[in-house]
Amino acid sequence: MVTSSVTATTFLRGYLRFLREAGWDVTLVCDDGPGVIELAGASGVRYEPLHMEREPSPLEDARSLVQCARLLRRLRPDVLVYATPKASLIGAVAGWLVRVPGRNYELWGLRLETSAGFSRRLFALLERLTMVLSSRVIANSASLAQRVSALGLNGGREVFVLGAGSSHGVDTERYSEEATMPDLDADVKAMLQRSPAPIVGFVGRLHPDKGVDTLIDALRICSQRSVAAQLLVVGAQEGVTLDTGIEGPIPIPVHAAGFTQEVRPLLRAMDILVLPSRREGFPNVVLEAGAMKVPAIVSDATGCVDAVIDGVTGVVTPVGDAHALASALETLLTDPDRRESMGAAARAWSEEAFVPTAVWRLHSDCWAGEGGVR
Structure with missing residues (x-):
């Protein structure tokens, strides 16, 4: 689960196919948008649309939560993986309500770090709730894991960092001086x-x-x-x-x-x-x-x-x-x-x-150790 289709099409290319070929039965859940259906089709995975507002919106968030819980009851996943703030909050709550065995929070940053006052307190509360309801928290950098612990957001639980960090590594064939690419505008x-x-x-x-x-x-x-x-x-x-x-x-x-x-x-x-x-x-x-x-x-x-x-x-x-x-x-x-x-x-x-397949394998193996059956 991620909030936006843009996140899915930007960060999950190759990842979804890798997971399927590694033995997972994969369903991608995110808001509908350009390219996401094509991404799922090309990756050989299912796609389930779920509208989520990026900014706090109590009424819309409640609707998304109910729809997510219904979706999870129908899918009955062994493992639920969520990243980005809104998808993670909704996924953690819905996953806990329907008792998904493995609820993995892929933490990619803390929005509260540049917030103040009421907003900071609210974001801290939502982060704590997401982490408490998750069976595992995986930060994408060591300093992020340390910051979570320093702020007490994890309730004293371990925050995992896999390898050298990063959510998905970097494709060094695509990102290369010698790669074929469009000319500069x-x-x-x-x-x-x-x-x-x-x-x-x-x-x-x-x-x-x-x-x-x-x-x-x-x-x-x-x-x-x-x-x-x-x-x-x-x-x-x-x-x-x-x-x-x-x-x-x-x-x-x-x-x-x-x-x-x-x-x-x-x-x-x-x-x-x-x-x-x-x-x-x-x-x-x-x-x-x-x-x-x-x-x-x-x-x-x-x-x-x-x-x-x-x-x-x-x-x-x-x-x-x-x-x-x-x-x-x-x-x-x-x-x-x-x-x-x-x-x-x-x-x-x-x-x-940061070879992508190595990074993906670290995450896949970590999820499989928490309620995963492949």
């Missing part, structure tokens, strides 16, 4: 060619949680230090407005490429990926960039800190510290050899620790 290519400066990339929602403001401030400091760069931003606008450039002794152009399902040509164009996020679970884009030999500078926020080996495949800087980020940027922007060596190390780490 002509307009974006033209924008980037206006400057010979190295390209700093950001990929993600343009939301305050992602720390885009810290990145802009850091690049402004780089400009003051006469460090040349240009910024390529990939993602949908969600509350953060970008200017077309950063003024200073050496102006830094800002290119907004918008949202795209095909990010590989854009990653290939980057020299450095920056993710100054304030919270994550395990940022897949860092693995994707690394597989394409692009080193990353990340914050030390939950999840982000697990996505690089500091000083080897990338650099970790404190959350919200624009000066520290500027220093890391200056080091890599002015040293192409170091960028290259870190990129090569990031590719090697992806191939060693």
Whole structure:
């Protein structure tokens, strides 16, 4: 179970087929949307639509819960696996009500980390409820598991981390400099060619949680230090407005490429990926960039800190510290050899620790040990 069809089509390609071929009888449950029926068909699994509102909506959530309980009574699964906040809450409650033997919460992040006041207390309550009603909690990074325990959300129960973390690894054949992929969009290519400066990339929602403001401030400091760069931003606008450039002794152009399902040509164009996020679970884009030999500078926020080996495949800087980020940027922007060596190390780490089939097998075996019959 996941909340959105977009999550299913983005993260479960290959995973569903792997599970079926590993001996599971699989049913995918999520909201209806483009591509999800085709995904299920191509994977050889069943699909059951279940509408769930992403934001809190008591009446709609109650309807979804009743429908989920009815669905589970009909399917009678041995194992229920849920990820994303709303699907996990509804799945945990419904699974507990109908006594599904194995209820596995795949925890991909904590929304409460960037919330405050009543919202934070509410999200904490819902997380505790989800974890208490689950028979197993699997965090996708070590720092996320530690954060859950520090906040007391797990009631003292163990939170599992499998392998090096990540929800599904990275396909190093698809994410490769040598892979066949579309050409870079002509307009974006033209924008980037206006400057010979190295390209700093950001990929993600343009939301305050992602720390885009810290990145802009850091690049402004780089400009003051006469460090040349240009910024390529990939993602949908969600509350953060970008200017077309950063003024200073050496102006830094800002290119907004918008949202795209095909990010590989854009990653290939980057020299450095920056993710100054304030919270994550395990940022897949860092693995994707690394597989394409692009080193990353990340914050030390939950999840982000697990996505690089500091000083080897990338650099970790404190959350919200624009000066520290500027220093890391200056080091890599002015040293192409170091960028290259870190990129090569990031590719090697992806191939060693995050092969999708190995990650999927860890999760499959874990579920089978908790009420699973295959």
